[in-house]
Amino acid sequence: MNKVKIDDVEIAYQDIGFGDPLVFLHAFPLNQKMWDAQLSELSLSHRIITFDWRGFGESSSGTKDSSMPVFADDLAGLLDHLEIENANICGLSMGGYVALSFFRQYPDRIMSLILCDTKATADTDDGKRARYELADSVRREGPSALTSMMIPKLLGSTSLQNNPEVVKLVQEIIEQSQPEGVARALIGMAARIDSTDLLEKISKPTMIIVGKEDILTPPDEAIKMSKSIASSQLNVIKGAGHLPNMERPEDFNQCLNNFLQKI
Ligand code: MLT
DSSP states (O other), rough: OOEETTTTTTEEEEEEEEEEEEEOOOOOOOOOGGGGGHHHHHTTEEEEEOOOOSSSSTTOOSSOOOOOOEEEEEEEHHHHTTOOOOOEEEEETTHHHHHHHHHHHGGGGGEEEESSSOOSSOOOOOHHHHHHHHHHHHHHHOTTHHHHHHHHHHSHHHHHHHHHHHHHHHHHHTSSSSSHHHHHHHHHHHTTTOOOOTTTTTSEEEEEETTTTTTSOOHHHHHHHHOOOOOEEEEETTOOSSSSHHHHHHHHHHHHHHHHHHH
């Protein structure tokens, strides 16, 4: 694992392979390990960058809020450090929220977008309240406040019934999370602005991926986004919930390969 100081944080990252850069943005409350099943295959054709958001995995929390624009600035700082002018950006869920923020802040740095199991809308008032309550619980009780609640939402019913390895892996990743980083990201997600207006401005090649069994950001959200982005294509992955790259890695990697080959 490499580490670099960017602004007020130390960001842990991996940089593997050669070719056009493909940067993976991880979901909440996970870390860059969620992309392990993509590394060996996609690094055959691309320079792959994975990293931990501030306050997750092995990255420090820093002093700033973990807002989506701050996460996007961290991503820009990491790309500067790696001397990457523009890249294919693949964000899943919270990673997708940041990908949209990155598009708002740094549109010229995007070669293509891959938006997985995410949405453009902001939280409802009830959704915001639930995030503040969860942030308090995580600060008090640590990541155990998250595990039993999140696993049934993150994984599809097929994985929950038939794939104990992926259940264990997601559980382990959540249990390693940093309480303060998780709490700050919850507050950052609650504060995120609606990005629906951005969608029709996206003209770069875009692929939208969603697990058919995703209950957090269901296929309906993906269909809505794909209708608003003229340059997009939609892929629904069967037998997967909110984390299709972990639940159905072969299908997910094949979608990415098919899409990236044409860029
Ligand atoms: C994620 O997977 O990143 C989260 O489910 C996003 C969210 O809580 O909105």
